[in-house]
Amino acid sequence: MLGIIGIIVIFVMVFGGYLAAGGKMSIILKSLPFEFMMIGGAGTGAFLISNDGAGAKSTIKDLGKVFKGVKWKHSDYRDMLCLLFELIRLARQNPVGLEEHIEAPETSSIFTRYPKILSDKEAVALICDTLRSASMNYDDPHQVEEVLEKRMEANLHHAMHGSHAMQSLADGLPALGIVAAVLGVIKTMASIDQPPEVLGKLIGGALVGTFLGVFLAYGLMGPFAAKVQSVVEEDSHFYGLIRVVLVANLHNHSTNICIEVGRQNTPSHSRPSFSELEEALKDVKTEAA
Incomplete structure (x- = not known):
């Protein structure tokens, strides 16, 4: 919603200011x-x-993040902590019984x-792969943490591709605007014998190219790239939560401590309160019973 509002504000302020100053839209149009x-x-x-x-394809898909915002909300962090609580508790009580959950x-x-979490292949794979490795005695907390860190860095690098592609396009648009403007000047020079009012319109039309390139770069594509980067970085905290909880589990902390470590490593605006999480975990225990 904020993305749409921002675009409207940009167009209203730029063209509204131009018209308020006495500019004419006919030449631009x-x-x-x-x-x-x-x-x-x-540019395309x-x-x-x-x-x-x-x-x-990834970059075009990422454009939706400008308007949708972050994928993982406050309730999703709470659900992830509940999911990890159930899996860690089962792994300690019945390691054999855990296999059916992480294999299928x-x-x-x-x-x-937790259907939203289940629909995210990377989150599920991160959980299942780590728990499976632990069941195979690959349970050195420091080694596992290093592996998870590198995996998450690779995923973040890949997820940033759309933002980088948009920023590269934004960087090139002003220069392409100059190219269009130069072509407009060439066209104007071919009509140098025309009266001043005709030449004025031709020069104004040529300058539209410079305006359009700069406007698209700094008014739209640059902000789009920054927004996508912000959303990707924010969503990456969700996978970081998985890492810290599972590493805490490998350090043989109690299940509740593992979950509390995860809760405290959650960004403050998405972090469930201690009492809220306790209530959610009570419901989980009731359902499991």
Whole structure:
């Protein structure tokens, strides 16, 4: 919602200020389709050259994050702590019984109680792979923590591709605007014998290219890239929560302590309160009984 509001504010303030100062939209509207064709087309071509198919699809998909915001909300962090509580408790009480849940999470009676988490393949894989490794006696907390850290860094690097691609496009748009403006000047010079009012309109149309390139770069694509980066970094805390809880489990802390370590490592705006989490865990214990 804030993304839409921001775009509206940008357009209203820029073009509203232009009109309030006595500017005429006719010159801009007449030149805009041709300038946008040159700048937008060249930008799209450059984007396709600098990205493979998967990267292009990922970047286009990431545009939705500008308007949707972060994926993981306050309730999702609470649910993740409850899920990890159930799995860790089962792993200590009945290690054999844990296998059916981590080998087939899509049919697990534990995972299916948290459908949003279950739908995220990376979160589920992170949990299952780590618990499976522990059951195979790969349980050195420091080694596991290092492996998880590298895995999360790789995932974050990949998730940032869309933001970097958008920022690269934003960096190139002003220069493409200048290209369009130069072509407009060339067109104007070919009509140098025309009266001043005609030349004025031609020069104004040429300058629309410079305006459009800068406007798209700093008014839209740059903020889009920054927003996507912010959302990706914020969502990465969710996977960090999984890491700290599972590493705490390998240090043989009690189940409640493992969950409390995770709660305290949750970002403050998403962190469930101690009493809220206690109530949620009581409900989990009641359902399990």
